[in-house]
Amino acid sequence: MEKTLKMLAKEAKTRMKKGFWQQCEEELHKERSHARAQGINESKMERYFQAKVGAQIKGETPDAFYLKVKNMLLAEGEVSDAIGRLTDREYYDSLSYSDRQRYTLELSEKYLAALERFKREYEFEIKGRK
Numbered sequence: 001m002e003k004t005l006k007m008l009a010k011e012a013k014t015r016m017k018k019g020f021w022q023q024c025e026e027e028l029h030k031e032r033s034h035a036r037a038q039g040i041n042e043s044k045m046e047r048y049f050q051a052k053v054g055a056q057i058k059g060e061t062p063d064a065f066y067l068k069v070k071n072m073l074l075a076e077g078e079v080s081d082a083i084g085r086l087t088d089r090e091y092y093d094s095l096s097y098s099d100r101q102r103y104t105l106e107l108s109e110k111y112l113a114a115l116e117r118f119k120r121e122y123e124f125e126i127k128g129r130k
Helices: 005-017 020-038 042-058 064-076 082-086 089-093 096-127
Strands: none
Touching: 005 020, 020 042, 020 064, 064 082, 064 096, 082 096, 089 096
């Protein structure tokens, strides 16, 4: 459903009333200090933080595939058979040869995008907290 301008304005007004931006500013200041202490590039951290806040405003949530990839990477790191582990075997077995090739290629592209996202998050959220 497309949000109307009126709905978007109402959401923005609610964020302002509840101190959303003040909380963001405080969190950004805390993250900046933490990045400085850890030797992490502050401008990269700020860009990541802006993207994270933007996703939060839009109401975006991580999809099930990304969460599966994230859990796999946290538990075992990058593995050589990642695509095989992520393959839905029942679905895969029901496909024709050419559809299997297409499915594997699409799964591979999704995995690479999830891996890239994980590495960005890992740098600022997981690794920085250890």
